[in-house]
Structure formats: structure tokens, C-alpha cells
Amino acid sequence: MTPHNHAKEGDYAEAVLLPGDPLRAKWIAETFFENPKLVNSVRNCLGYTGTWKGKPVSVQASGMGQPSLSIYVHELINVYGAKTLIRVGTCGGLNAKVKVRDVILAQAASTDSAIVKGRFGAFNFAPIADFGLLRSAADKADAKGLKFHAGNMLSSDIFYHADGFAGYDKLPDHGVIGVEMEAAALYTLAARFGVKALTICTMTDCLITHEEISADARQTSLKDMVELALDVAVEA
Ligand code: HPA
Numbered sequence: 001m002t003p004h005n006h007a008k009e010g011d012y013a014e015a016v017l018l019p020g021d022p023l024r025a026k027w028i029a030e031t032f033f034e035n036p037k038l039v040n041s042v043r044n045c046l047g048y049t050g051t052w053k054g055k056p057v058s059v060q061a062s063g064m065g066q067p068s069l070s071i072y073v074h075e076l077i078n079v080y081g082a083k084t085l086i087r088v089g090t091c092g093g094l095n096a097k098v099k100v101r102d103v104i105l106a107q108a109a110s111t112d113s114a115i116v117k118g119r120f121g122a123f124n125f126a127p128i129a130d131f132g133l134l135r136s137a138a139d140k141a142d143a144k145g146l147k148f149h150a151g152n153m154l155s156s157d158i159f160y161h162a163d164g165f166a167g168y169d170k171l172p173d174h175g176v177i178g179v180e181m182e183a184a185a186l187y188t189l190a191a192r193f194g195v196k197a198l199t200i201c202t203m204t205d206c207l208i209t210h211e212e213i214s215a216d217a218r219q220t221s222l223k224d225m226v227e228l229a230l231d232v233a234v235e236a
Pocket residue numbers: 090091092093158159179180181204205
């Protein structure tokens with residue numbers, strides 16, 4: 001039990017999916033898990049444990065942004081023994097080659113967040129995905145025929161940037177292909193505590209073309225992405 005989570009030790013599997021949205025956590029558990037059990041509902045930030053293809057797996061909503069994700073992930077690792085953490089989310093597109101509905105595997109995560117920057121003094125730490133999870137996700141996405149891009153994600157603390165696309169400055173010119181709000185903190189915590197992490201996002205809105213995903217396509221794309229993440233998670 002923690003102030004943010006009333007689950008007991010042993011209530012979570014070692015592999016945990018991390019959507020931002022609590023209702024997406026509920027949807028993942030109820031749609032994909034065999035025998036889903038609610039393990040946390042503090043602040044309605046829902047967490048469930050069940051099995052996928054017979055193997056134990058959990059899902060815990062992270063909330064939005066790096067401060068919120070950091071609380072849940074810190075506790076999942078240090079109180080509940082999580083060893084494999086896979087964020088499943090949506091992101092904005094920063095490169096015209098990435099089309100709406102494409103999947104981005106965040107190989108690395110750049111950030112403007114003080115949570116990461118503040119820890120390393122004179123150094124710029126490079127938050128990276130676990131290579132085994134990344135390779136597994138890429139192989140499985142290929143096998144499923146899912147279009148994906150592996151590359152550098154921006155985890156920003158700002159959703160409504162005052163300068164829009166221009167606010168991302170030189171990042172798109174240096175190969176940063178998407179923007180979301182959580183991956184860099186996830187990767188930094190995983191590195192600190194010696195566990196594995198990956199972020200998989202569906203690109204839902206392109207900041208260059210302003211194309212947005214339709215409601216129908218959003219649901220199908222999320223389903224493909226969640227199945228991919230679950231396959232990777234239970235094999236890790
Ligand atoms: N920023 C911009 N666009 C987005 C994001 C984000 O964090 N997430 C989904 N679309």
C-alpha cells in the first residue's frame with residue numbers, strides 16, 4: 001500500500017502496461033485480459049492484473065505527464081516488484097514521414113523536463129529503451145504487418161506549446177519524430193532501478209500537416225498497439 005496505490009504486494013505482475021488514461025487501463029483489462037482483477041482505484045487511477053495468453057500481466061494508468069508517471073512507476077518497481085514496464089500511448093507527429101496511425105517505438109526520449117535534467121548536473125543523460133524490448137517489439141510489429149518507426153521521441157512537459165510546431169525548435173531537424181509527455185521519465189527511472197522499459201505510441205495528430213486520427217481508426221490502432229505491447233510484455 002502507498003498513498004497512491006492500495007494494491008497489496010503481489011497484486012501486480014512483473015510485466016505492466018502503462019497507458020496514461022485510467023479508462024484506457026480499464027478497457028485494456030476488460031478487452032484483452034483473461035480474468036481481470038481491479039487492484040488499484042486510488043484517485044480513479046485504475047490498475048488491473050490478469051493474464052494474456054495464459055501469462056500474468058498488469059495494466060496501471062500513469063496519468064498525464066512525467067511527474068504523475070514517475071509516482072506510479074517508482075512504486076510499481078520499488079513496492080510491487082515490476083520488472084518490465086511498457087508505456088502504451090498516443091503521440092503527436094514531428095516528421096512528415098510518420099503518418100497518422102503509424103506506431104512509434106521510442107528508441108530514445110529527449111526531454112525538456114527538469115525531472116530528468118535536474119538529476120545529472122553538467123551532463124545530458126540520454127534516456128533509452130531496453131534494447132531487448134525494442135528488438136522484440138520491432139520483430140513482432142513486422143510479423144503483424146504493423147507500420148512502425150523506431151526513433152527519438154520528445155517527452156515534453158508542455159502540451160499546448162505557445163509557439164506550436166516552431167516551439168520544438170531544432171529537434172525535428174535532429175531526427176526527433178514524435179512528441180508525448182512520459183517516456184523520458186519512464187526510461188530514466190528504469191535505468192536507475194535496473195528494470196526494462198519501452199514506450200510504444202500511436203501517432204494521432206501530426207503537428208506539421210494537422211491531420212488527426214478518426215474515432216474509428218483510433219480504436220483499431222489502439223487495439224493493434226496494445227496486442228503488440230502485451231505480446232512483448234509477457235515474453236520479456
Ligand atoms: N503533444 C502534442 N500532440 C500530442 C501529444 C503531445 O503530448 N500527445 C498526442 N498528441
